[in-house]
Each structure stands twice: as structure tokens, then as C-alpha cells.
Amino acid sequence: xxxxxxxxxxxxxxxxxxxxxxxxxxxxxxxxxxxxxxxxxxxxxxxxxxxxxxxxxxxxxxxxxxxxxxxxxxxxxxxxxxxxxxxxxxxxxxxxxxxxxxxxxxxxxxxxxxxxxxxxxxxxxxxxxxxxxxxxxxxxxxxxxxxxxxxxxxxxxxxxxxxxxxxxxxxxxxxxxxxxxxxxxxxxxxxxxxxxxxxxxxxxxxxxxxxxxxxxxxxxxxxxxxxxxxxxxxxxxxxxxxxxxxxxxxxxxxxxxxxxxxxxxxxxxxxxxxxxxxxxxxxxxxxxxxxxxxxxxxxxxxxxxxxxxxxx
Numbered sequence: 001x002x003x004x005x006x007x008x009x010x011x012x013x014x015x016x017x018x019x020x021x022x023x024x025x026x027x028x029x030x031x032x033x034x035x036x037x038x039x040x041x042x043x044x045x046x047x048x049x050x051x052x053x054x055x056x057x058x059x060x061x062x063x064x065x066x067x068x069x070x071x072x073x074x075x076x077x078x079x080x081x082x083x084x085x086x087x088x089x090x091x092x093x094x095x096x097x098x099x100x101x102x103x104x105x106x107x108x109x110x111x112x113x114x115x116x117x118x119x120x121x122x123x124x125x126x127x128x129x130x131x132x133x134x135x136x137x138x139x140x141x142x143x144x145x146x147x148x149x150x151x152x153x154x155x156x157x158x159x160x161x162x163x164x165x166x167x168x169x170x171x172x173x174x175x176x177x178x179x180x181x182x183x184x185x186x187x188x189x190x191x192x193x194x195x196x197x198x199x200x201x202x203x204x205x206x207x208x209x210x211x212x213x214x215x216x217x218x219x220x221x222x223x224x225x226x227x228x229x230x231x232x233x234x235x236x237x238x239x240x241x242x243x244x245x246x247x248x249x250x251x252x253x254x255x256x257x258x259x260x261x262x263x264x265x266x267x268x269x270x271x272x273x274x275x276x277x278x279x280x281x282x283x284x285x286x287x288x289x290x291x292x293x294x295x296x297x298x299x300x301x302x303x304x305x306x307x308x309x310x311x312x
Contacts, residue, residue, distance in 0.1 A: 003062075005033075005040040007047060013286035019293060034059060042296070043067065044289060050075045057081070065296060069285035071095060071149070071275075072224065073306050074197045082308040089292060089304050092312075093148030094284050095275035099222050099248075100152035102274035103192055104160075106246035109268060110218050111136055134189075137161035142188040144204075145195035146175055149222060153192060162190075185212040190220065196312035197224035205229065210236035216243035222274055225251030230261060237264055248274045 001023040006014065008028040018024055022042075027033040030052045033045070037056040044067045045060075047053040057066060057077055066081065069091040081088050109115065113132025120127045139162055143150040146166025154164045165188070166175040176184060185191065191213060195201045205219065206229040213219070219242060221228055230251055236242040244266040250259075253272060261267060275281070292302045306312060 004042040088306040096152040098278040139189040141190040150194035207232040220246040
């Protein structure tokens with residue numbers, strides 16, 4: 001039997017479906033997690049907070065495979081997992097549908113001036129002209145990070161008549177490489193960021209990049225707050241170089257209530273809710289975990305394995 005440690009929230013998705021060779025142990029609090037972790041060969045440690053998940057991973061000296069439903073893995077001890085030879089699978093793509101829908105919503109909110117429409121209703125005021133007149137049809141979008149999430153954004157946008165260009169680390173047909181996109185920034189009405197959080201992507205959008213954007217274009221960030229230099233963004237918003245921003249992520253999180261970013265009327269801050277705006281995440285994650293359990297038993301490569309050197 002294989003000792004497997006799982007958060008109790010997974011029980012309703014896994015009960016009666018785990019293979020016979022699995023000996024499941026469910027934890028309902030941090031104390032139980034810390035007690036079970038050292039015995040785990042396979043673990044799904046997603047916990048009640050990141051520090052306890054991190055600590056449990058450190059304690060799991062027998063661990064061979066760690067799973068998480070998170071797409072971003074920067075909070076995990078990747079160097080330790082690499083040193084121990086642990087296979088690490090993540091939730092890349094599990095949030096793709098809901099985040100892509102959020103991206104389209106953000107573009108429409110900006111294009112149609114919908115914030116002012118909502119405010120007019122709150123004021124019981126009938127508007128006599130549309131506060132936003134831009135159409136998505138015929139506009140051009142650059143998606144920096146055209147992987148699971150970015151690829152889904154592109155798939156949703158193309159039927160709307162948006163001309164979409166993706167950016168990928170590895171060369172692909174009809175996509176720009178990470179060395180090419182900066183020179184093309186001035187062509188796009190929308191710059192959508194969905195890259196993994198790594199040292200290479202930190203502050204990848206700064207003063208030079210904002211200056212190179214098409215004047216009045218919008219930037220939307222669904223990656224991590226640190227991918228954008230927020231001071232440079234605020235400067236670009238102030239001088240009108242960047243027309244608007246839709247930020248699902250900020251640096252730091254939560255954003256302090258007195259932070260200057262809240263005061264920009266052309267900035268939409270959505271509190272990292274895009275991935276949570278669904279009720280299917282755990283069910284999808286459980287299906288993927290069960291599939292990988294079968295692969296683990298057969299000795300086959302697991303799906304959605306993190307490259308511990310690259311950090312995604």
C-alpha cells in the first residue's frame with residue numbers, strides 16, 4: 001500500500017474512486033497535516049495557508065510525488081524538491097476557462113466604459129451617450145504567455161474578431177518569442193499578461209515597455225503582481241501613455257487600502273478573483289489527480305509536471 005496524504009476537501013471528489021493500492025490519509029487541520037506529512041509517498045498538500053503547505057513539504061522526507069491544484073508554484077520549495085528528486089505536478093490550465101472569461105470581461109469593461117454605466121445606475125442617472133465606444137472587433141491583442149491560460153484567452157477572442165498574437169518561450173507557428181515581443185508592442189490595443197512567475201518575468205513590464213506601447217492601449221495582468229513595475233505603470237497611466245489597466249493581481253497582495261493604485265479611475269483591480277470565479281476547480285483537479293495516479297502505478301510520466309529548474 002502507498003501512503004497518500006490528502007486535504008479533507010478532496011474527500012468528496014475521491015471517495016470510492018481511489019485505486020486499491022492507495023492508502024489515503026486525510027488531514028483537516030494544520031496539526032494533522034504536520035503529523036501525516038513525514039510518512040507521505042504521494043501528497044496533495046494544498047492547505048489552509050501557504051506557510052503550512054510549505055512547511056509540510058519540508059517535513060515530507062519520504063515524498064516521491066507532490067501535487068497541487070495551483071498553477072503558480074513560486075511559493076513551494078522548488079530547490080528542495082529538486083534536491084530530493086520529487087516529481088511535482090501542478091494545476092496548469094485548471095483555471096484557464098474562468099481566467100479567460102475574466103480577461104474578455106475586463107476588455108469589455110474597458111472598451112464600453114462599463115464602470116461609468118454602473119455608477120450611473122447607482123446615481124439613478126440616465127446616460128444620454130455611451131461612456132465607451134470601442135469595439136473589440138478589429139482590435140489587436142498581444143498575449144504574453146500563450147500557454148494554457150493565454151491560449152484559452154486567444155481562443156475566446158478570435159471569434160469576436162480580435163487579431164491575436166501570442167508570445168511563447170518556445171518557438172511556435174504564428175507566435176512571437178520572448179526576444180521579439182518588445183519590438184512589436186506599439187502595434188497592439190491590448191497587452192494581456194499570463195506568464196508564469198519566475199525570476200525572468202519579474203518586472204518584465206516596466207517604463208521602457210509602457211513607453212513602447214501604442215498610446216492609450218490597455219494592459220491586463222493575470223500572472224503575478226511582480227511581473228509589472230507598478231510605479232512605472234502609474235507613471236504611464238498619469239501621462240496617458242497607457243490608457244487603462246485591468247489588474248487581477250497586484251504587488252503586494254492584498255493591496256493596502258491606502259495604496260495610490262486604488263485612486264486611478266482608469267485602473268480596475270479585481271483582487272485575484274479570476275481563478276476563483278468558478279465552482280469546478282476541485283472537481284477538475286481531482287480528475288487530473290486520479291488520471292496521474294493511474295500513470296504513477298504504471299510507471300508512466302505524469303501529466304503537468306513542473307520543471308523544477310525553470311519554476312513552471
